[in-house]
Amino acid sequence: MNDTSPKFDERFIQEFSHLIRWRRDVRRFRSDPVEAGTLEKIIRLASYSPSVGYSQPWRFMYVRNPAARSAVKASFLACNQAALDSYENERANLYSRLKLAGLDEAPEHVAVFCDMETNAGYGLGRKTMPEMLEYSAVIACHTLWLVARAYGLGVGWISILDPEEIRKALNPPEAWKFIAYLCIGYPQEEHLDPELARHGWENYRQPEILVR
Numbered sequence: 001m002n003d004t005s006p007k008f009d010e011r012f013i014q015e016f017s018h019l020i021r022w023r024r025d026v027r028r029f030r031s032d033p034v035e036a037g038t039l040e041k042i043i044r045l046a047s048y049s050p051s052v053g054y055s056q057p058w059r060f061m062y063v064r065n066p067a068a069r070s071a072v073k074a075s076f077l078a079c080n081q082a083a084l085d086s087y088e089n090e091r092a093n094l095y096s097r098l099k100l101a102g103l104d105e106a107p108e109h110v111a112v113f114c115d116m117e118t119n120a121g122y123g124l125g126r127k128t129m130p131e132m133l134e135y136s137a138v139i140a141c142h143t144l145w146l147v148a149r150a151y152g153l154g155v156g157w158i159s160i161l162d163p164e165e166i167r168k169a170l171n172p173p174e175a176w177k178f179i180a181y182l183c184i185g186y187p188q189e190e191h192l193d194p195e196l197a198r199h200g201w202e203n204y205r206q207p208e209i210l211v212r
Contacts, residue, residue, distance in 0.1 A: 021192060023145055026154030029185035038151055039108055039184065046144035051136035052129075053121030058140040059176055063109035071169035072161065073103045073183065075176045079160045098199060102156045106183035111166070112141055112175035144182070154187035155157040 008016075043060050051057060080100060087095050103109070114137035126132055126208060145155045163178045172178070197203050 017036070019146060019149055022190075023149050024154065024187075024191060024194060025196075026156045026183070026185075026187045027099045027102045027195065028188040029102045029107070029154065029156075029183065030188055031105060031107060033107050033188050034153065034185060035042070037180060038153070039110075042144055042147045042151060042153075043110075045147045046140050049136070049140040049143040051121070051139070052126055052132035053124030055118055055121030055124075055126075055136060056136040057115045057118050058179075059113040059115050059172070061111040061113065061170060061172060063111055063170065063181075068169050069103070069109060072109070073164040075161045076101055076103060076158060077164055083160060085159050094199070094201060098196070098201065100160060101158050101184070102183045103158070105188075106156065106185040108184040110144075110182045110184060111118060111172075111178070111184065112137060112144075112172055112180040113172055114179050115173075115175055116177050117175035134177065134179065140182045141182070148184060152186065153184055156183040157181070158183065 039062075046060075047056065049058070063072065084092060084095055099134065114134045116133065118133075141157070145157075148155050158181045161181055164180065166178050191198065194204075197204060
């Protein structure tokens, strides 16, 4: 039995609650480079995320090649236009005014993949719910997000992308499934409220809790 387990006091809980509320989806970045070694520290902590069967399926790729970044941006522009075309009237007008990516400004781009053929964990917990492998990679993204915020960095998760185009641009191993494309850097501005709420796209909804 380990008697050295940490004691998280009320101050820590308040600070952690503050961190969670300040975790924002950032689209506006300063161009300042991220301090050397910081991104590696963030990813190292993200790798302590929980995973099904201790499979640790997350795989991180730094996207720094200009041609690769250009291909990702082209995919975003095409998908963003298609999304705009799917809305009508005032909702279309509102969508057109939203800034939905920081691809040009963010100094760091990180693509996150899930290794669908990993042998780690020996398949534990995946026979009935194989999607748990991908969920594990998503949890790592959230952990990365919180750690980055603690370092004063913002993260923007871009989902308006064609996964197949991203595969072509980044050429990951065949077994790696694309999960997320993250823009990382220092935010231009700080807001406690989500940008989509601030611009009238959607409001905060209280959690629904059922008891059986």
